[in-house]
Amino acid sequence: MNSLSCELVGAKELRLALQDGLNPDQIRVLRAPCMGRCDTAPVLELGHKHIDHATMDKVQTAVANGDTHAEIPPFQDLAAYCEGDGYKTLTKLRTSGNWQAVQDQILASGLRGLGGAGFPSGKKWGFVRDNAGPRYLAVNGDEGEPGTFKDRFYLEREPHVFLEGMLIAAWAVEAETCFIYMRDEYPAVLEILRREIAALEAAGLVAPGYIDLRRGAGAYICGEESAMIESIEGKRGMPRHRPPFVAQVGIFGRPTLVHNVETLYWVARICREGPDVLAAVEKNGRKGLRSYSVSGRVAAPGVYLLPAGSTITDIIAAAGGMAAGHRFKAYQPGGPSSGLLPASMDDIPLDFDTLQPHGSFIGSAAVVVLSDQDRARDAALNMLRFFEDESCGQCTPCRVGCEKAVKLMQADHWDQPLLEEICQAMADASICGLGQAAPNPIRMTMAHFPDEV
Numbered sequence: 001m002n003s004l005s006c007e008l009v010g011a012k013e014l015r016l017a018l019q020d021g022l023n024p025d026q027i028r029v030l031r032a033p034c035m036g037r038c039d040t041a042p043v044l045e046l047g048h049k050h051i052d053h054a055t056m057d058k059v060q061t062a063v064a065n066g067d068t069h070a071e072i073p074p075f076q077d078l079a080a081y082c083e084g085d086g087y088k089t090l091t092k093l094r095t096s097g098n099w100q101a102v103q104d105q106i107l108a109s110g111l112r113g114l115g116g117a118g119f120p121s122g123k124k125w126g127f128v129r130d131n132a133g134p135r136y137l138a139v140n141g142d143e144g145e146p147g148t149f150k151d152r153f154y155l156e157r158e159p160h161v162f163l164e165g166m167l168i169a170a171w172a173v174e175a176e177t178c179f180i181y182m183r184d185e186y187p188a189v190l191e192i193l194r195r196e197i198a199a200l201e202a203a204g205l206v207a208p209g210y211i212d213l214r215r216g217a218g219a220y221i222c223g224e225e226s227a228m229i230e231s232i233e234g235k236r237g238m239p240r241h242r243p244p245f246v247a248q249v250g251i252f253g254r255p256t257l258v259h260n261v262e263t264l265y266w267v268a269r270i271c272r273e274g275p276d277v278l279a280a281v282e283k284n285g286r287k288g289l290r291s292y293s294v295s296g297r298v299a300a301p302g303v304y305l306l307p308a309g310s311t312i313t314d315i316i317a318a319a320g321g322m323a324a325g326h327r328f329k330a331y332q333p334g335g336p337s338s339g340l341l342p343a344s345m346d347d348i349p350l351d352f353d354t355l356q357p358h359g360s361f362i363g364s365a366a367v368v369v370l371s372d373q374d375r376a377r378d379a380a381l382n383m384l385r386f387f388e389d390e391s392c393g394q395c396t397p398c399r400v401g402c403e404k405a406v407k408l409m410q411a412d413h414w415d416q417p418l419l420e421e422i423c424q425a426m427a428d429a430s431i432c433g434l435g436q437a438a439p440n441p442i443r444m445t446m447a448h449f450p451d452e453v
């Protein structure tokens, strides 16, 4: 794969090694963006098999034998979940609950949308309910921001915590159907959800068909909520103009509550454990917890649940320190849309609202760590190539701006005034967050790594 975490650690070499071991008449190896497995980068995907250096031989044998099924990791199934207090909260709410009391709990916890925009979750429920039914709920499981793999982490381990949170939110807004939009790059997650939704139906916890599992087709832009809704409706995924907002006019014109997978995971935990599960955690003046997806030049890449006030220093420490032989140089604080910061700025809490003064934002909390062996300009070019590939092409500033920026960024000396002009046009005039945030890596590289450009 060719996104930042994979490129840093030798995806190209793995691709070539794989090509060597396969019959080119039978299998073509194509480049693709992030597969959401940055913790085991570099990663390739063959059929439904994920390949990294450790599994290369095993996978080549499996493919030669025609076995391309996904491997299902051990996870907590319905029976195991119900042995604890699983679905007791939902059942109680359905019989005697007051949705406003639940909304108050969500607001008191401080939960904000974990898909990237950080909108206070409880407030959204009220907006959706303000519009007459029928209403829908849509789960955003697209997880396409390179470096992000926290949703997969939770779904491959505790799918029912998320499913119970989804059903609580659906109950709160009286949703007629729950659509789950899940990226096809997660075949194991899709299989787990298929099995566990069937188990919920068999147990009578949901009516057959109430949960509609949809597969995405690999477009990053389909993670933008209105583009996701277009895709759910069977159309090409392109962002809509707002207003109206999807809370008013969503799927098939109906009011729709859209939530990220992890947001719903926390809805279930807040309802069961109380708002303090988030509100009581405090660090550096910030409240709550963040699931940081950490990859790049750290010793132990993975998802780390840490206080929301954590700095990059805390995050690198949690990930086992820097990889052997690497010295910390720079970091991507929250996906390519958040750009790059230098190691000298290591005391900023990586949370909502703290990065804006630095021209960045936390987004999906996808942290990629760069070392003295990497160049910031190469990382920024990698990010812009991703945006160029993934731009839906609907508006000129984004479509043409990404393409021109990629060309200019390949020169030894960047034409900085021209790049800044392009950045301004993209930030001002793009329809959606992709084109508006794509200038961040360019601007931050020019600001913090001037000697490289």
Ligand SMILES: Cc1cc2nc3c(=O)[nH]c(=O)nc-3n(C[C@H](O)[C@H](O)[C@H](O)COP(=O)(O)O)c2cc1C
Pocket (backbone or CB within 6 Å): 112, 113, 114, 115, 116, 117, 118, 119, 121, 140, 141, 142, 143, 144, 145, 220, 221, 222, 223, 224, 225, 226, 258, 259, 260, 261, 263, 264, 432, 433, 434
């Ligand atoms: C280009 C772009 C890509 C996005 N990709 C995702 C995604 O993969 N998953 C996600 O949950 N939100 C994504 N979002 C944010 C969604 O539009 C939306 O804010 C979110 O799904 C709302 O859920 P939340 O309030 O629970 O975070 C993306 C936004 C933009 C602009």
Ligand code: SF4
Pocket (backbone or CB within 6 Å): 221, 238, 239, 390, 391, 392, 393, 394, 395, 396, 398, 399, 430, 431, 432, 433, 434, 435, 436
């Ligand atoms: S900003 Fe880019 S991705 Fe968003 S609508 Fe415009 S062309 Fe499409």
